[in-house]
Amino acid sequence: MLTALDINTNKATDIKPIAINQGAWDVLYLADANTGKGIWWANGQWNIDIEDGDLEHDADRVEDVYGADEEEWEAAANAKLADYDLKLGRFDEIGCDRYELAEA
Template sequence: MTTAIDINTNENISIKPIAIYQSDAFDVLLLADANTGKGIWRGFDYQWYTDPEDGDLDHDSDKIEDVYGADEEEWEAAANAKLAEYGFKLGDFDEKAGDRYMLVEA
Protein backbone atom coordinates (compact mmCIF):
# COMPACT_ATOMS: atom_id res chain seq x y z
CA MET A 1 0.00 0.00 0.00
CA THR A 2 1.25 3.44 -0.91
CA THR A 3 0.61 6.39 1.36
CA ALA A 4 1.03 10.15 1.05
CA ILE A 5 0.95 12.97 3.53
CA ASP A 6 -2.07 15.26 3.17
CA ILE A 7 -0.41 18.70 3.36
CA ASN A 8 -3.55 20.19 4.94
CA THR A 9 -3.77 17.77 7.89
CA ASN A 10 -0.28 16.17 8.01
CA GLU A 11 -2.02 12.78 8.12
CA ASN A 12 -1.00 9.75 6.06
CA ILE A 13 -3.65 8.75 3.54
CA SER A 14 -3.79 5.77 1.19
CA ILE A 15 -3.20 6.57 -2.46
CA LYS A 16 -3.35 4.60 -5.72
CA PRO A 17 -0.63 6.10 -7.94
CA ILE A 18 -1.40 6.69 -11.61
CA ALA A 19 0.38 8.37 -14.51
CA ILE A 20 -1.74 10.69 -16.68
CA TYR A 21 -0.78 11.99 -20.13
CA GLN A 22 -0.35 15.75 -19.92
CA SER A 23 -0.89 16.26 -23.64
CA ASP A 24 -1.63 14.49 -26.90
CA ALA A 25 2.13 14.19 -27.50
CA PHE A 26 2.37 11.54 -24.72
CA ASP A 27 5.84 12.87 -23.81
CA VAL A 28 4.89 14.13 -20.32
CA LEU A 29 3.21 12.11 -17.59
CA LEU A 30 1.72 13.62 -14.43
CA LEU A 31 1.73 11.54 -11.25
CA ALA A 32 -1.59 11.51 -9.43
CA ASP A 33 -3.80 9.58 -7.02
CA ALA A 34 -6.53 7.48 -8.65
CA ASN A 35 -8.70 7.80 -5.51
CA THR A 36 -8.93 11.60 -5.59
CA GLY A 37 -7.65 12.58 -9.04
CA LYS A 38 -5.28 15.00 -7.33
CA GLY A 39 -1.57 15.29 -7.99
CA ILE A 40 1.13 13.62 -5.93
CA TRP A 41 4.74 14.64 -5.56
CA ARG A 42 7.76 13.21 -3.79
CA GLY A 43 9.45 15.44 -1.27
CA PHE A 44 13.15 15.71 -0.51
CA ASP A 45 12.54 13.13 2.23
CA TYR A 46 11.28 10.64 -0.42
CA GLN A 47 7.80 10.73 1.16
CA TRP A 48 4.77 11.20 -1.10
CA TYR A 49 2.64 14.32 -0.61
CA THR A 50 -0.77 15.38 -1.89
CA ASP A 51 -3.18 18.27 -1.53
CA PRO A 52 -6.70 16.79 -1.74
CA GLU A 53 -8.23 20.26 -1.51
CA ASP A 54 -6.39 21.72 -4.52
CA GLY A 55 -7.62 20.94 -8.01
CA ASP A 56 -4.52 22.05 -9.94
CA LEU A 57 -3.17 18.73 -11.22
CA ASP A 58 -0.53 20.44 -13.37
CA HIS A 59 0.90 22.31 -10.34
CA ASP A 60 0.63 19.58 -7.69
CA SER A 61 2.13 16.64 -9.61
CA ASP A 62 5.60 15.32 -10.20
CA LYS A 63 6.14 15.35 -13.95
CA ILE A 64 7.87 12.63 -15.93
CA GLU A 65 9.17 14.45 -19.00
CA ASP A 66 10.80 13.52 -22.31
CA VAL A 67 9.11 10.13 -22.67
CA TYR A 68 9.72 9.10 -26.28
CA GLY A 69 9.66 5.89 -28.28
CA ALA A 70 9.40 4.85 -31.92
CA ASP A 71 6.47 2.58 -31.07
CA GLU A 72 4.34 1.65 -28.07
CA GLU A 73 6.84 -0.90 -26.79
CA GLU A 74 9.74 1.59 -26.88
CA TRP A 75 7.55 4.30 -25.33
CA GLU A 76 6.57 2.01 -22.44
CA ALA A 77 10.22 1.04 -21.89
CA ALA A 78 11.18 4.74 -21.80
CA ALA A 79 8.35 5.54 -19.38
CA ASN A 80 9.29 2.61 -17.13
CA ALA A 81 12.95 3.67 -17.08
CA LYS A 82 11.94 7.14 -15.84
CA LEU A 83 9.31 5.82 -13.42
CA ALA A 84 11.91 3.47 -11.89
CA GLU A 85 13.41 6.51 -10.12
CA TYR A 86 10.14 6.62 -8.17
CA GLY A 87 9.97 2.87 -7.61
CA PHE A 88 7.13 2.42 -10.13
CA LYS A 89 6.44 0.98 -13.55
CA LEU A 90 3.40 1.15 -15.81
CA GLY A 91 0.54 -1.14 -14.92
CA ASP A 92 -2.81 -1.48 -16.67
CA PHE A 93 -4.00 1.25 -19.03
CA ASP A 94 -7.36 2.74 -18.03
CA GLU A 95 -9.38 2.25 -21.23
CA LYS A 96 -12.38 4.12 -19.83
CA ALA A 97 -10.44 7.29 -18.95
CA GLY A 98 -8.22 6.90 -22.02
CA ASP A 99 -5.33 8.96 -20.66
CA ARG A 100 -3.80 7.10 -17.72
CA TYR A 101 -1.96 4.05 -16.49
CA MET A 102 -2.14 2.51 -13.06
CA LEU A 103 1.33 2.41 -11.51
CA VAL A 104 2.72 -0.67 -9.79
CA GLU A 105 5.83 -1.15 -7.73
CA ALA A 106 8.89 -1.83 -9.87
Protein backbone atom coordinates in the same frame (compact mmCIF):
# COMPACT_ATOMS: atom_id res chain seq x y z
CA MET B 1 -0.66 0.16 -0.82
CA LEU B 2 1.15 3.46 -0.94
CA THR B 3 0.50 6.43 1.30
CA ALA B 4 1.04 10.15 0.94
CA LEU B 5 1.27 12.88 3.53
CA ASP B 6 -1.69 15.25 3.28
CA ILE B 7 0.04 18.62 3.60
CA ASN B 8 -3.05 20.16 5.25
CA THR B 9 -3.46 17.66 8.08
CA ASN B 10 0.00 16.04 8.26
CA LYS B 11 -1.78 12.67 8.20
CA ALA B 12 -1.00 9.73 5.95
CA THR B 13 -3.62 8.92 3.35
CA ASP B 14 -3.81 5.91 1.04
CA ILE B 15 -3.09 6.68 -2.59
CA LYS B 16 -3.38 4.74 -5.84
CA PRO B 17 -0.76 6.25 -8.17
CA ILE B 18 -1.58 6.84 -11.82
CA ALA B 19 0.24 8.52 -14.69
CA ILE B 20 -1.93 10.89 -16.73
CA ASN B 21 -1.13 12.34 -20.14
CA GLN B 22 -2.28 15.93 -20.59
CA GLY B 23 -2.33 16.06 -24.36
CA ALA B 24 1.05 14.64 -25.34
CA TRP B 25 2.47 11.28 -24.32
CA ASP B 26 5.97 12.67 -23.79
CA VAL B 27 4.88 14.11 -20.39
CA LEU B 28 3.11 12.14 -17.67
CA TYR B 29 1.61 13.73 -14.57
CA LEU B 30 1.70 11.65 -11.38
CA ALA B 31 -1.62 11.67 -9.55
CA ASP B 32 -3.80 9.77 -7.11
CA ALA B 33 -6.62 7.80 -8.75
CA ASN B 34 -8.75 8.07 -5.58
CA THR B 35 -8.85 11.88 -5.48
CA GLY B 36 -7.60 13.03 -8.89
CA LYS B 37 -5.10 15.26 -7.10
CA GLY B 38 -1.47 15.56 -8.13
CA ILE B 39 1.16 13.80 -6.03
CA TRP B 40 4.81 14.67 -5.61
CA TRP B 41 7.84 13.05 -4.02
CA ALA B 42 9.70 15.14 -1.45
CA ASN B 43 11.62 14.46 1.76
CA GLY B 44 11.48 10.70 1.22
CA GLN B 45 7.69 10.44 0.94
CA TRP B 46 4.72 11.03 -1.31
CA ASN B 47 2.80 14.24 -0.67
CA ILE B 48 -0.69 15.38 -1.65
CA ASP B 49 -2.86 18.46 -1.17
CA ILE B 50 -6.32 16.94 -0.78
CA GLU B 51 -8.12 20.20 -0.01
CA ASP B 52 -6.87 22.43 -2.78
CA GLY B 53 -4.56 20.35 -4.93
CA ASP B 54 -4.19 21.06 -8.62
CA LEU B 55 -2.92 18.41 -11.00
CA GLU B 56 -0.82 20.69 -13.19
CA HIS B 57 0.60 22.63 -10.24
CA ASP B 58 1.20 19.86 -7.69
CA ALA B 59 1.94 16.73 -9.70
CA ASP B 60 5.46 15.52 -10.31
CA ARG B 61 5.96 15.23 -14.05
CA VAL B 62 7.85 12.54 -15.91
CA GLU B 63 9.10 14.29 -19.02
CA ASP B 64 10.80 13.44 -22.30
CA VAL B 65 9.22 10.00 -22.65
CA TYR B 66 9.81 8.93 -26.25
CA GLY B 67 9.83 5.68 -28.20
CA ALA B 68 9.59 4.56 -31.80
CA ASP B 69 6.68 2.28 -30.94
CA GLU B 70 4.54 1.37 -27.95
CA GLU B 71 7.07 -1.14 -26.61
CA GLU B 72 9.94 1.36 -26.72
CA TRP B 73 7.73 4.10 -25.24
CA GLU B 74 6.71 1.84 -22.31
CA ALA B 75 10.36 0.93 -21.69
CA ALA B 76 11.31 4.63 -21.69
CA ALA B 77 8.43 5.48 -19.32
CA ASN B 78 9.37 2.64 -16.97
CA ALA B 79 13.02 3.75 -16.96
CA LYS B 80 11.96 7.23 -15.82
CA LEU B 81 9.35 5.94 -13.36
CA ALA B 82 12.06 3.78 -11.76
CA ASP B 83 13.28 6.97 -10.06
CA TYR B 84 10.05 6.75 -8.03
CA ASP B 85 10.22 2.94 -7.62
CA LEU B 86 7.17 2.71 -9.89
CA LYS B 87 6.35 1.13 -13.25
CA LEU B 88 3.47 1.22 -15.70
CA GLY B 89 0.51 -0.99 -14.93
CA ARG B 90 -2.82 -1.35 -16.72
CA PHE B 91 -3.78 1.20 -19.39
CA ASP B 92 -7.21 2.81 -18.92
CA GLU B 93 -9.00 1.68 -22.09
CA ILE B 94 -12.06 3.84 -21.30
CA GLY B 95 -10.42 7.20 -20.57
CA CYS B 96 -7.44 6.51 -22.84
CA ASP B 97 -5.33 9.07 -20.98
CA ARG B 98 -3.77 7.22 -18.07
CA TYR B 99 -1.95 4.19 -16.75
CA GLU B 100 -2.22 2.66 -13.32
CA LEU B 101 1.18 2.59 -11.65
CA ALA B 102 2.59 -0.32 -9.69
CA GLU B 103 5.50 -0.53 -7.32
CA ALA B 104 8.62 -1.64 -9.18
